Amino acid sequence: RMAVVQSVYNEYLNFINMLYTRYATHKELDLENVSSKIKDLCIFIKDNRRYVLRVELDLEANNRNFLVIHSMRSTVLAITVGLQLRMPLSKLIELGTACVLHEIGMLRLPSQLYLSDKVLSTMEKNQLNTHPIISYTILKGFNAPLSVCLAVLEHHEKENGNGYPRRIAGSQISIYAKIISIVCSFEAITAPRSYKSASSSFEAMVELLKNSNNQYDGTVMKALLYSLSLFPIGSYVYLSDGRIARVIDVNPENPKNPIVQIIGEKDENDEPVTVETNDMDLRVLRPLNKSEVDDSIKMTDNT
Secondary structure (H helix, E strand, O other): OHHHHHHHHHHHHHHHHHHHHHHHHHOOOOHHHHHHHHHHHHHHHHHHHHHHOOOOOOHHHHOOOHHHHHHHHHHHHHHHHHHHOOOOHHHHHHHHHHHHHOOHHHHHOOOHHHHOOOOOOHHHHHHHOOHHHHHHHHHHHOOOOHHHHHHHHHOOOOOOOOOOOOOOOHHHOOHHHHHHHHHHHHHHHHOOEOOEOOOOHHHHHHHHHHOHHHOOOHHHHHHHHHHHOOOOOOOEEEEOOOOEEEEEEOOOOOOOOOEEEEEEEEOOOOOEEEEEOOOOOOOEEEEOOHHHHHHHHHHHHOO
């Protein structure tokens, strides 16, 4: 199942790469095709959520344009949050379309503004910060729904009014933009960049839950937490009984106690042992650090 999900995930990654390349080279954008693809992606994520969230990109994928990777990873998270918020399929499609295309305005800017690891000047930052307006203008030019256009325009706005480009706040920001804002932050924290190494999904969740200066919508933040759990799907954890496990699903009743797969253990049917953690005799003590994760993966490969 995981191998099939990985293959389908890569197909969508290729689609987004083609989408961005086609716009960059021909200024073409087939929104009807995008909506159709996103509809299929929404259904795919709904049916395979706990597998999709565990997908790890290979070296080849990581070497692609980071805009493509960022758009794919953010869109998966956005649709997952939308499902948690019980959005109907029509709204999920709009949300997914907006998230896939929210960075398309970057293609009209010098690539060194978003690919370089050097510190940007004030002028360069201001130029980079025009990308939501450019994305909005591009999508409006292709007659995208207003809800999609506003989502890309507002995805860098903050609840406290300190975002950009319009410095709007709270209920003035569209729900799609609120979701894209949070998932993009989560993706950025957990993704490697030329100027930083990736943080763990646990570290990203803790940082976002702090919600410094009231940047994020509380309802959307809670939806992200209950979609991924405090120890997000895919992360490796150390249990109170000394065993090591990988988080494979959330506990809808308590985001602190995810469902985990014990590393190196099989049941009588030769299937990995899956258990639900709790606050009593099987607690998650902490996430594993990178070297511990590498050791756990080696252990998995050898069993």
